[in-house]
Amino acid sequence: MPEISFIKPALPKTGAILLPMTEGAALAGLAAALDEAAGGAVSRALEAAQFKGRKGQSVTIWAPVAGITKCVALGLGKAETLDADAAEQAGGPIWPALSAEASAMVAADVLDAALVARLASGAMLRSWRFDRYRTTMKAEDKPKLGKLAFAAGNAAAARAAFAPLKAVAEGVFITRELVAEPPNVLTPAEMAERCKPLEKLGVGVEILGPKEMKKLGFGALLGVAQGSVNEPRMVVMRWNGSGKKKSQPICFIGKGVTFDTGGISIKPAGGMEDMKWDMAGAGTVIGLMAALAGRRAKCDVVGLVGLVENMPGGNAQRPGDVVTTASGQTVEVINTDAEGRLVLADVIHYAITKHDPKWMVDLATLTGAIIIALGHEHAGLFANNDDLARNIEAAGRATGELCWRMPLGDSYDKQIKSDIADMKNVGGRPGGSITAAQFIQRFVQGRPWAHLDIAGTAWSAKDLPVSAKGATAYGVRLLDRLVADHEEG
Ligand code: BES
Ligand code: MN
Ligand code: ZN
Numbered sequence: 001m002p003e004i005s006f007i008k009p010a011l012p013k014t015g016a017i018l019l020p021m022t023e024g025a026a027l028a029g030l031a032a033a034l035d036e037a038a039g040g041a042v043s044r045a046l047e048a049a050q051f052k053g054r055k056g057q058s059v060t061i062w063a064p065v066a067g068i069t070k071c072v073a074l075g076l077g078k079a080e081t082l083d084a085d086a087a088e089q090a091g092g093p094i095w096p097a098l099s100a101e102a103s104a105m106v107a108a109d110v111l112d113a114a115l116v117a118r119l120a121s122g123a124m125l126r127s128w129r130f131d132r133y134r135t136t137m138k139a140e141d142k143p144k145l146g147k148l149a150f151a152a153g154n155a156a157a158a159r160a161a162f163a164p165l166k167a168v169a170e171g172v173f174i175t176r177e178l179v180a181e182p183p184n185v186l187t188p189a190e191m192a193e194r195c196k197p198l199e200k201l202g203v204g205v206e207i208l209g210p211k212e213m214k215k216l217g218f219g220a221l222l223g224v225a226q227g228s229v230n231e232p233r234m235v236v237m238r239w240n241g242s243g244k245k246k247s248q249p250i251c252f253i254g255k256g257v258t259f260d261t262g263g264i265s266i267k268p269a270g271g272m273e274d275m276k277w278d279m280a281g282a283g284t285v286i287g288l289m290a291a292l293a294g295r296r297a298k299c300d301v302v303g304l305v306g307l308v309e310n311m312p313g314g315n316a317q318r319p320g321d322v323v324t325t326a327s328g329q330t331v332e333v334i335n336t337d338a339e340g341r342l343v344l345a346d347v348i349h350y351a352i353t354k355h356d357p358k359w360m361v362d363l364a365t366l367t368g369a370i371i372i373a374l375g376h377e378h379a380g381l382f383a384n385n386d387d388l389a390r391n392i393e394a395a396g397r398a399t400g401e402l403c404w405r406m407p408l409g410d411s412y413d414k415q416i417k418s419d420i421a422d423m424k425n426v427g428g429r430p431g432g433s434i435t436a437a438q439f440i441q442r443f444v445q446g447r448p449w450a451h452l453d454i455a456g457t458a459w460s461a462k463d464l465p466v467s468a469k470g471a472t473a474y475g476v477r478l479l480d481r482l483v484a485d486h487e488e489g
Pocket of ligand 1: 278337339365
């Protein structure tokens with residue numbers, strides 16, 4: 001990841017220069033100075049390439065003046081629609097445009113400081129990559145750029161505006177790394193260990209093992225875990241940023257299945273490796289806690305993650321087993337592959353009884369059915385509270401982490417009636433994501449609650465504006481924004 005700095009406007013003698021330009025804007029400031037130094041080569045090239053500054057449009061002019069390797073004009077779209085959020089998305093492509101350079105500067109001197117900070121945030125978010133397990137990759141195939149400077153009219157203001165954005169990006173990187181790690185490395189115990197560094201940010205971290213969870217009556221979570229030699233964990237992370245002695249926190253709860261084979265209801269082999277990221281809900285909660293603490297959010301938040309591995313084995317849970325959840329409600333396990341809801345049931349019950357949340361959001365790569373319904377463009381949003389749902393939808397639009405509200409209702413709830421227990425863990429193929437949400441709703445005790453099914457958005461097979469292909473950390477920026485807009489007033 002490059003080190004990002006904000007500097008006073010001055011033309012560099014060497015390296016690459018990127019010109020972020022709104023639609024129809026004339027070359028101004030440093031861009032005009034560069035054009036002049038190049039004897040008009042920049043304006044001639046932009047004219048010849050019919051560069052209009054449309055969003056995502058870009059033109060590269062190689063070596064416009066001696067010492068400068070290239071100049072890239074990057075379109076930001078219409079000035080009227082370039083708000084802070086649009087600038088962040090527009091800033092993403094800055095990184096691939098410059099990453100192969102030894103040094104580079106973004107000439108953002110004519111833009112408002114808040115927009116410059118957001119451009120920088122977009123570029124930083126896009127720069128993340130994971131090379132830990134590559135030992136033979138040649139240096140020239142990796143990004144060279146170690147430092148990226150943004151020239152700003154008011155560099156100090158841009159620097160100050162960037163500080164909280166950087167903290168959020170660092171939270172995003174924690175999530176992406178957890179999601180990208182292979183499942184032999186990232187066991188439940190290892191994932192819990194990786195929460196400990198959050199203590200340095202002021203987050204209280206408490207790790208519970210199988211003994212403690214047994215005492216708490218976590219029959220559903222432990223049932224999922226029992227087929228694996230890798231013990232389960234629950235991690236409770238607490239950030240007290242309100243300064244109040246006594247307050248009702250908000251809770252974020254994440255599904256952390258470090259690998260989902262399906263258990264005895266085993267999944268087909270093709271694509272099963274994707275189930276290493278079945279812990280993305282938990283990874284998102286961990287990165288979110290780091291983001292909130294990193295920017296010293298003025299609110300009280302508890303993040304809880306249930307970490308298990310779902311494996312077949314001599315002691316694995318069977319289809320037909322009945323387990324007793326921490327809430328006392330019993331569940332007939334029809335399909336051991338519907339394990340995420342079992343994990344969430346116990347962790348959510350714990351969140352409510354121990355932390356008395358004002359409202360709560362759970363995140364889970366819960367169902368393949370949500371991908372059939374919404375593809376990879378929106379996460380599924382379920383809620384028992386319209387205000388909370390609206391706020392989440394708005395935060396999603398603002399951050400580009402989109403979600404789409406799905407229905408809940410008694411008639412769907414009937415699909416999970418069991419002949420032997422209080423409920424069964426699957427409701428059949430129709431409305432598979434909805435019946436999964438109905439299952440979770442049975443454990444929220446009527447509290448304001450929302451559920452994000454992120455099975456389609458946690459991982460991307462293609463590059464996105466602020467995320468290279470792979471782990472996206474969907475949800476970190478959305479929920480950070482939700483907190484910023486509604487809990488820190
Ligand atoms: N982790 C999966 C859901 C999933 C599927 C996430 C594809 C990401 C990509 C979940 O545990 C699961 O297996 N769900 C089953 C539920 C079914 C058995 C009712 C599914 O979606 O098939
Ligand atoms: Mn499963
Ligand atoms: Zn799963």
